[in-house]
Amino acid sequence: GESVGLHLPTLSVQEGDNSIINCAYSNSASDYFIWYKQESGKGPQFIIDIRSNMDKRQGQRVTVLLNKTVKHLSLQIAATQPGDSAVYFCAEKGPSGTYKYIFGTGTRLKVLA
Amino acid sequence: NAGVMQNPRHLVRRRGQEARLRCSPMKGHSHVYWYRQLPEEGLKFMVYLQKENIIDESGMPKERFSAEFPKEGPSILRIQQVVRGDSAAYFCASSPRSGEETQYFGPGTRLLVL
Numbered sequence: 001g002e003s004v005g006l007h008l009p010t011l012s013v014q015e016g017d018n019s020i021i022n023c024a025y026s027n028s029a030s031d032y033f034i035w036y037k038q039e040s041g042k043g044p045q046f047i048i049d050i051r052s053n054m055d056k057r058q059g060q061r062v063t064v065l066l067n068k069t070v071k072h073l074s075l076q077i078a079a080t081q082p083g084d085s086a087v088y089f090c091a092e093k094g095p096s097g098t099y100k101y102i103f104g105t106g107t108r109l110k111v112l113a
Numbered sequence: 114n115a116g117v118m119q120n121p122r123h124l125v126r127r128r129g130q131e132a133r134l135r136c137s138p139m140k141g142h143s144h145v146y147w148y149r150q151l152p153e154e155g156l157k158f159m160v161y162l163q164k165e166n167i168i169d170e171s172g173m174p175k176e177r178f179s180a181e182f183p184k185e186g187p188s189i190l191r192i193q194q195v196v197r198g199d200s201a202a203y204f205c206a207s208s209p210r211s212g213e214e215t216q217y218f219g220p221g222t223r224l225l226v227l
Contacts, residue, residue: 010123034215034216036218042220042221043117043119043204043218043219043220043221044156044218046215046217046218049215066123087180089155089156091156092191099144099146099161099168099169100158100161100169101146101156101158101173102158103155103157103214104155105153105154105155106153106154106155
């Protein structure tokens with residue numbers, strides 16, 4: 001069945017270093033992917049998205065890479081800050097006409113001072 | 114611009130009682146999605162609604178759970194005769210239309226069943 005999984009449940013990074021959070025998806029027909037950030041006690045906050053016709057997209061301090069060959073998605077955070085500490089989820093959406101987002105379990109990012 | 118609003122933020126119920134969770138989508142959004150999140154887990158889709166219509170409720174338990182999105186007012190997720198296993202965070206998301214648009218999430222309602 002469809003699933004979205006993450007390789008690392010917890011990632012500890014030194015402040016100022018770059019962070020890389022990975023995600024594997026299984027539905028090769030998925031055409032839209034989102035990274036969400038969830039802080040404790042809050043709802044998921046949109047970070048960045050990417051469509052399947054792209055392999056890279058950059059935002060402010062964040063970059064999402066999509067490798068459709070191996071069905072892999074990653075989120076790179078440059079110069080990680082304490083405020084980046086949160087749980088990060090990737091979500092995939094099926095082909096046009098579907099609307100369900102399938103979320104992964106999440107990766108907890110801990111920024112060390 | 115107000116984001117997605119949910120209330121109450123925290124809800125405590127005893128087993129057998131009813132829980133009503135409310136969601137007001139972002140202004141201009143007519144599509145609402147409900148998700149459930151257990152501790153240390155990802156979000157699981159429950160139901161997708163448009164105004165006055167349930168489009169997909171495949172993720173919602175067949176019994177005790179219902180959802181509506183009336184023409185006027187917020188979307189309601191209703192859980193009857195709650196059990197301890199219903200304890201979770203329930204998130205609502207909205208989008209202007211279905212399909213390609215990003216879903217924006219509310220702060221969630223944390224339901225605790227005693």
